Amino acid sequence: MEIILSPSPNFDDRKHAVDMLVLHYTGMVTGQAAFDQLRNPEAKVSSHYLLWEDGRVDQMVAEDRRAWHAGVSSWQGDEDLNSRSIGIEIVNGGHDFPQADGTLPPYPAAQIDALIELCHPILAAHDIPQTRIVGHSDIAPLRKQDPGEHFPWVRLARAGIGIWPDTEGADVSGNGLSPGDSSANVRRMQEHLLRIGYGIDLTGTYDERTEAVVRAFQRRWLPERVNGSADTRTLRRIDAIHTLYTAD
Template sequence: MDELIDFESPSPNWNERKLPISMVVLHYTGMESAEAALAQLCDPAREVSAHYLIEEDGAVHRLVREDRRAWHAGRSYWRGVTDVNSASVGIELVNPGHEFGYRPFPDAQMEALLPLLSGIVQRHDIPRANVVAHSDIAPARKQDPGELFDWDLLAAHRLALRTPRAQMPSPYENDGAFFLALERFGYDISDQPAAVRAFQRRWRPHIIDGVVDGECSAILFALLLDRDTGRTR
């Protein structure tokens, strides 16, 4: 593990976990530089942190030990868990985000993420369905890591779920049935348009409009079917 770490950049912003680790949350920093992001994540006055930060050139910083509860998720929810900070490892990817000039994640950055994420998943026996975006766990507040993040690369390495091909008309009779299924999959549906946008950003990023349609419904149905048959481990 230590051979993957380029810099120890300890943050004081952590406390003790209250839950076992069962998920990984991926973020972008959403700031103009790596230096600015590190300064914020290590500033006790800001009360935010993550376990790791990966620069665009692939350099990996460790900020908080995995056995500690970093403060990266904020108010969030996933599959019944409301204290996501206690249950997760948080990884920040340096990227200016939607506010400062969102751009694709460089190959070097993604190549550094793969072994780091693989080690975390193996150490804690985290299912692929629980490798999630910040936007998945906080749909009404967050967009990161966003529609340009290469989830297919992670899926090819069995580190995240693959995106199903939508090959059927909508299996749900109405939007209400869709939202019940979306909640069953793991999303907070209290803000329904936001929940749909988060789902689209992750699973159908070429159209993010917050509108339930047949393609979204078919993708969700396939995801739940895979989970129920045990193919999401």
């Protein structure tokens, strides 16, 4: 694929080896607005790549440099994720710029084809486990929603980029868990989410942070029900991903 060099001044030196891939949507009214923002020295944001709707790719920061895309975030106990990751911004208005009917703007097939083609050499060049291919909302659940519940994670997983479960997970009794609950079952859910990678406190209470993390989990793994409440299907899916992510 052809990659256009469009350097951004917004980068510095890495402190860690690359072991993560972080996917974003731009969340701006146009791709050009995002392109300009990512190269604006006053904005202090950047990414390694910008992927347009028609599949064009701009490289803005070299992969051996630290782009400024993740912000305050964590995954699997690690912080300073900018130092550990390759960041790809995908042109899409997302939640801030939905379509006229209120639905989220789709990711065109040509764009996702190009994303898959771009990701394969990145994964080949760096030691990035499948469990460390994430969306921005995974690593910053209180702040971010991208790349959104409309992002085709299943298609990427079928192309060898990330994981998708084959099963719903173990059966769960009862009616699930809800914000405000306090119990051993809430703590067990928090433990599973923590071991998957989410930044969550083991309080045993379904607090505001737990609700945000559950919503981020659903946005990634159960996009048809992004509500922050852990019904039985959500709990089964948490169990399935926990099993996949902690397998030897």
